[in-house]
Amino acid sequence: MTRISDTLAEGLTLSFEFFPPKTDEGLKNLHAALHELEALDPSFVSVTYGAGGTTRDLTHDLVVQIDQERAYPAMPHLTCIGHTRAELVELLEDYRAAGIQNILALAGDPPADGSPTTGDTGDFSYASQLIQLVRETGDFAVAVAAFPELHPRSPDRATDRRHLADKLTMADFGITQFFFDVADYVRMIDELAELGCDTPVLPGVLPVINPASAKRFAAMNGARFPDELDARLAACEGDDDRIMDIAVEVATQQCLELLDAGAPGIHLYALNRSEAAKRILAEIDLTA
Numbered sequence: 001m002t003r004i005s006d007t008l009a010e011g012l013t014l015s016f017e018f019f020p021p022k023t024d025e026g027l028k029n030l031h032a033a034l035h036e037l038e039a040l041d042p043s044f045v046s047v048t049y050g051a052g053g054t055t056r057d058l059t060h061d062l063v064v065q066i067d068q069e070r071a072y073p074a075m076p077h078l079t080c081i082g083h084t085r086a087e088l089v090e091l092l093e094d095y096r097a098a099g100i101q102n103i104l105a106l107a108g109d110p111p112a113d114g115s116p117t118t119g120d121t122g123d124f125s126y127a128s129q130l131i132q133l134v135r136e137t138g139d140f141a142v143a144v145a146a147f148p149e150l151h152p153r154s155p156d157r158a159t160d161r162r163h164l165a166d167k168l169t170m171a172d173f174g175i176t177q178f179f180f181d182v183a184d185y186v187r188m189i190d191e192l193a194e195l196g197c198d199t200p201v202l203p204g205v206l207p208v209i210n211p212a213s214a215k216r217f218a219a220m221n222g223a224r225f226p227d228e229l230d231a232r233l234a235a236c237e238g239d240d241d242r243i244m245d246i247a248v249e250v251a252t253q254q255c256l257e258l259l260d261a262g263a264p265g266i267h268l269y270a271l272n273r274s275e276a277a278k279r280i281l282a283e284i285d286l287t288a
């Protein structure tokens with residue numbers, strides 16, 4: 001299968017992010033979306049991982065299935081907080097044995113209520129420590145997370161950018177949290193360049209087809225939710241077709257501006273659905 005870093009070196013990439021469904025119905029919908037999206041010729045897809053390992057087997061099985069059955073590689077997300085080194089090595093060895101060649105190495109979040117996580121939390125605190133373990137365990141291409149509007153746990157901008165530049169320098173590429181203002185992405189790329197880091201960072205774009213959950217995630221991730229978009233969506237509350245139209249229009253414009261600004265590709269938060277992605281991709285040219 002393919003190392004995503006090689007694909008990025010060849011030109012613009014298109015990727016989709018999915019989460020592992022917990023019901024049979026959800027799984028059926030996801031496979032329908034995967035089938036539909038295949039026509040868009042994605043460079044890769046990625047599958048999220050429940051913090052502390054709550055979707056460990058679901059993520060693993062889905063990634064391996066997609067990677068084996070589809071024409072594009074599937075990359076698992078993997079978080080290290082709450083896991084022991086031995087648990088992570090076992091999972092990475094399973095991925096390696098299954099032919100998986102790409103890993104998104106993440107810290108994850110400590111439990112919000114302060115309760116103890118499973119495993120020995122002392123083993124890992126930061127994504128950079130997981131990158132080292134991934135490299136030691138197999139010949140994987142390694143992706144990491146980036147936050148254009150700063151990570152919520154960062155004490156200040158300079159510290160955030162220094163840790164991000166160090167982490168990206170150890171990795172093969174980055175993928176951002178969703179954001180709405182292209183200027184935030186451009187500023188982050190410029191700040192990384194000033195620190196001597198030119199590792200490609202794919203912008204993550206979220207079509208806001210579910211305004212309530214998008215606003216909740218934005219608040220959790222320290223991402224600004226634009227007032228104007230909020231007002232437009234609020235004005236059509238309950239009208240899912242109109243909300244879809246706005247989501248597609250706004251995300252399409254953002255993708256066009258990002259590509260104009262030199263982004264190395266587009267990573268769409270597809271939310272296990274295909275309609276918004278298909279409509280957005282009909283408007284943008286990734287063959288340049």
Ligand code: FAD
Pocket residue numbers: 047048049050051052077078079105106107108109125126127128144145146147151152153154155159160163164167175176177178204
């Ligand atoms: P890190 O890079 O470790 O950074 C976390 C904080 O620590 C930052 O403030 C950073 O500046 C600071 N830091 C880093 N290194 C050091 C150091 N050496 N000393 C002091 N401070 C340091 N979460 C999930 O649970 N499952 C998922 O599947 C998932 N997928 C994601 C996909 C993407 C594309 C993104 C952007 C995020 C995803 N997340 C996921 C969320 C992510 O796990 C959380 O945001 C987490 O809080 C930070 O992860 P990180 O890998 O960026 O951490």
